[in-house]
Amino acid sequence: MIASLAARYLSELDMFMRQIVDSAPQEPEFAVMLRYPLGWVDAQGSPYNHPTGKRIRPLLLLLCAEATGGDWRQAIPAAAAVELLHNFSLIHDDIQDDSPTRHNRPTVWKIWGRSQAINAGDAMFSLAYVALQRLAQSTATSPVALKCWDIFNRTCLELTRGQHLDMRFESQQQVTVDEYLSMISGKSAALIGAAAELGALIGSGSENTAAHFASFGYNLGMAFQIHDDILGIWGDPSVTGKSAATDIISRKKSLPVLYGLSKSPELVQVYAKPNFSDADVAEAVRLLNSVNALDYTRQSEEVYYRKALDSLGQGSSGRAYDDLAELSEALFARTY
Amino acid sequence: MIASLAARYLSELDMFMRQIVDSAPQEPEFAVMLRYPLGWVDAQGSPYNHPTGKRIRPLLLLLCAEATGGDWRQAIPAAAAVELLHNFSLIHDDIQDDSPTRHNRPTVWKIWGRSQAINAGDAMFSLAYVALQRLAQSTATSPVALKCWDIFNRTCLELTRGQHLDMRFESQQQVTVDEYLSMISGKSAALIGAAAELGALIGSGSENTAAHFASFGYNLGMAFQIHDDILGIWGDPSVTGKSAATDIISRKKSLPVLYGLSKSPELVQVYAKPNFSDADVAEAVRLLNSVNALDYTRQSEEVYYRKALDSLGQGSSGRAYDDLAELSEALFARTY
Numbered sequence: 001m002i003a004s005l006a007a008r009y010l011s012e013l014d015m016f017m018r019q020i021v022d023s024a025p026q027e028p029e030f031a032v033m034l035r036y037p038l039g040w041v042d043a044q045g046s047p048y049n050h051p052t053g054k055r056i057r058p059l060l061l062l063l064c065a066e067a068t069g070g071d072w073r074q075a076i077p078a079a080a081a082v083e084l085l086h087n088f089s090l091i092h093d094d095i096q097d098d099s100p101t102r103h104n105r106p107t108v109w110k111i112w113g114r115s116q117a118i119n120a121g122d123a124m125f126s127l128a129y130v131a132l133q134r135l136a137q138s139t140a141t142s143p144v145a146l147k148c149w150d151i152f153n154r155t156c157l158e159l160t161r162g163q164h165l166d167m168r169f170e171s172q173q174q175v176t177v178d179e180y181l182s183m184i185s186g187k188s189a190a191l192i193g194a195a196a197e198l199g200a201l202i203g204s205g206s207e208n209t210a211a212h213f214a215s216f217g218y219n220l221g222m223a224f225q226i227h228d229d230i231l232g233i234w235g236d237p238s239v240t241g242k243s244a245a246t247d248i249i250s251r252k253k254s255l256p257v258l259y260g261l262s263k264s265p266e267l268v269q270v271y272a273k274p275n276f277s278d279a280d281v282a283e284a285v286r287l288l289n290s291v292n293a294l295d296y297t298r299q300s301e302e303v304y305y306r307k308a309l310d311s312l313g314q315g316s317s318g319r320a321y322d323d324l325a326e327l328s329e330a331l332f333a334r335t336y
Numbered sequence: 337m338i339a340s341l342a343a344r345y346l347s348e349l350d351m352f353m354r355q356i357v358d359s360a361p362q363e364p365e366f367a368v369m370l371r372y373p374l375g376w377v378d379a380q381g382s383p384y385n386h387p388t389g390k391r392i393r394p395l396l397l398l399l400c401a402e403a404t405g406g407d408w409r410q411a412i413p414a415a416a417a418v419e420l421l422h423n424f425s426l427i428h429d430d431i432q433d434d435s436p437t438r439h440n441r442p443t444v445w446k447i448w449g450r451s452q453a454i455n456a457g458d459a460m461f462s463l464a465y466v467a468l469q470r471l472a473q474s475t476a477t478s479p480v481a482l483k484c485w486d487i488f489n490r491t492c493l494e495l496t497r498g499q500h501l502d503m504r505f506e507s508q509q510q511v512t513v514d515e516y517l518s519m520i521s522g523k524s525a526a527l528i529g530a531a532a533e534l535g536a537l538i539g540s541g542s543e544n545t546a547a548h549f550a551s552f553g554y555n556l557g558m559a560f561q562i563h564d565d566i567l568g569i570w571g572d573p574s575v576t577g578k579s580a581a582t583d584i585i586s587r588k589k590s591l592p593v594l595y596g597l598s599k600s601p602e603l604v605q606v607y608a609k610p611n612f613s614d615a616d617v618a619e620a621v622r623l624l625n626s627v628n629a630l631d632y633t634r635q636s637e638e639v640y641y642r643k644a645l646d647s648l649g650q651g652s653s654g655r656a657y658d659d660l661a662e663l664s665e666a667l668f669a670r671t672y
Contacts, residue, residue, distance in 0.1 A: 024493050024497075092458060118428055118432060118457075119428070119503065122458075122461065122492075122496050123497075129488075130493070149469050152465075161363055164363060164452065186361070
C-alpha cells in the first residue's frame with residue numbers, strides 16, 4: 001500500500017521541494033550542496049536521481065491530512081518541511097558521528113568539508129521553514145498556518161534535545177532505560193509525531209483531532225525506533241542488509257542492551273572490554289537472550305504500538321483508520 | 337542616545353529572551369549550552385551577567401517599530417528572534433573559523449566540543465523561530481506575523497549564502513570586489529536589513545513603508561561592514577582594541593585589500609609570500625595607501641550610507657527620521 005500512496009503523493013511532493021530549493025539564492029557550488037543530499041544531483045552537480053530514503057514522514061503527513069477529511073495537496077508545504085528538516089538533521093548528524101557515507105554515497109562533509117557542511121545543513125534547516133511558510137499561501141487558514149509553525153518549532157527543539165542526549169550517552173558510563181526512552185522520544189518520535197499532527201491539523205482544522213494524531217504518530221515513532229533496536233541485534237542480515245548483531249559490534253546503547261546491562265552483571269563485564277572479539281559478540285547475544293532481552297524489547301515495542309493504534313482510533317474511524325493502521329503495519333514489515 | 341534607547345528596551349528584551357529559552361525542554365547540561373553564549377551563565381551553569389555584544393540589531397528593530405508609529409513592545413518577539421539568530425550564527429561561525437574565544441571567553445565548541453556545539457547552534461536557531469512565532473500571540477495581525485516569518489526565512493537563507501561565500505573565499509585565489517560585496521550583503525547586511533524591515537512592518541503594518549526601511553537597514557549594514565574593514569587596517573588600536581593593521585596580518589580579504597590587489601601588482605607580490613614579517617605588513621599598508629585604497633573604501637562606505645539615509649527619508653520624517661539618523665550616526669562613532 002505504501003507503494004500506491006507513494007505514487008499518488010511523491011511526484012507532487014518532489015516537485016514542490018524542488019521549487020522550494022530553487023527559491024533559495026543561487027550560488028553554483030552552494031546549490032549543488034543543497035541538491036546533492038536530496039538525491040537530485042551528483043557531487044559535480046549533474047542531475048540524476050539517487051534513492052535517498054523512503055520519505056516515510058511526508059507520506060504519513062499527507063495520509064493523515066486525507067484521513068481527517070482534508071485535501072492532501074493543501075498539506076504539501078508541511079510534508080516538504082518535515083522531509084527537509086529530516087534531511088537537515090542527517091547532514092549535521094553525519095558530521096557529528098563522523099560518518100563517511102549515507103545511502104551508499106559520500107556524506108556532504110566528506111565532499112565539501114565540515115565547515116561547509118555545517119552551513120549547508122543550516123541552509124536546509126532554513127528551507128524547511130521556507131516550505132512550511134507556504135502554508136500561508138495555500139488554502140490553509142492563518143490560524144492553522146501559525147499553529148503548524150508552533151508545532152514545527154517545538155519539534156525542532158525536541159530534535160536538538162534528543163541529539164544532545166544521544167551524543168552525551170556516548171561518553172556516559174551508565175545510561176538508564178528511562179534516559180534512553182527520553183532520547184529517542186526527541187531524536188526519533190518527535191518528528192513522526194509532528195508529521196501526523198501537522199497532517200491532521202491541516203486536514204481537519206481541529207486541534208482536538210490533531211492531538212490524537214500527534215499521540216498516534218509519536219507512539220508509532222517510539223515503536224518504530226524500538227523495532228529498529230531489535231533488528232540491530234536479532235535482525236536477519238539478508239533482510240536488513242547489515243551484519244548480524246551490528247548494534248553489539250558498534251556498542252550502541254540501544255534498548256535491549258541497556259536492559260541487558262541492568263539485568264546481567266556478566267554482560268556488564270563483557271561490555272567492560274575495550275575490544276570485542278567475535279566470541280564476545282556471540283557471548284553478549286547469549287547473555288541478552290538469557291535475561292529475555294528480546295521479549296522485553298518486543299513487549300516495549302508492542303506497548304507503544306498499541307498506544308499508537310488506540311490514539312488513532314480516538315481520532316479517526318472507518319476507511320481512514322484502516323488505511324493508517326495498514327500503513328503503520330507496513331512500516332514494521334521488516335522481518336526479525 | 338544608544339544608551340538611553342538601550343535602557344528603555346534592553347531589560348524587556350532580555351526578559352523575553354529568557355522566557356523563550358526557558359520554554360525549551362530542559363536538560364541540565366543542554367540548558368547551560370544555550371544560556372552560556374547569551375552571557376547569562378558561566379560554563380558551569382552559575383548565573384552571572386557577561387557582556388556579549390551590544391544588541392544593535394534588536395535595538396534597531398525596536399526603534400524602527402516605534403519610528404513607524406507602532407508600539408515597540410509588540411515588536412519584542414521579532415527583536416528577540418533577530419538577536420537569537422545572530423547568536424546562532426556566531427556559535428556555528430566559531431566552529432567553522434576554529435575560533436577559541438569570543439567576548440573574552442572560550443567559545444561553545446571549545447568547552448563542549450564541536451558536535452555538541454553544532455547541535456547547540458541548531459537549538460539556538462530553533463529558539464529564534466520560537467521567539468518570532470510569538471508575534472502570533474501579540475497584537476500583531478496574522479498577515480503581519482506570516483509576512484514577518486517570510487522575511488525571516490529569506491534572511492536565514494541569505495546568511496547561509498554569505499557564510500558559504502566567506503568560507504569559499506579563504507581558498508579562492510582571486511576574489512573580486514563584486515564577489516566580496518555579494519558576500520557581505522548576505523553575511524552582514526541581510527540581517528540588519530531584516531531588523532529594520534521587521535520593525536517597520538510591525539510598527540506600520542505597511543509593506544511599502546517596510547520596503548523603505550529594508551533598504552535603509554540593508555545599506556546601513558553594508559556601510560557598517562565596510563567601515564569595519566577600514567578599522568581593520570587604519571583603525572586606532574587604542575580605540576578598536578585590536579592590533580594595528582590586524583586585517584593585513586590575518587590576510588583577511590576585506591574590501592580595501594581586494595581593491596588594492598586589483599590596482600597594485602606589488603601588493604599581489606607581497607600577498608604571494610607565505611608569511612608576513614612586520615616589514616611586509618608595513619609595506620602592504622604603504623602600497624594600499626599608494627593606490628588610495630582608504631579613499632576608495634571611504635567613498636564606498638559613503639555611497640551605502642547615503643543610500644541608507646535616502647531610503648530612511650522615503651519611509652519616515654520628522655522625529656522618527658532624526659532618531660534613526662542619529663542611531664545610524666552613533667553606530668559609526670568608532671574612530672579611524
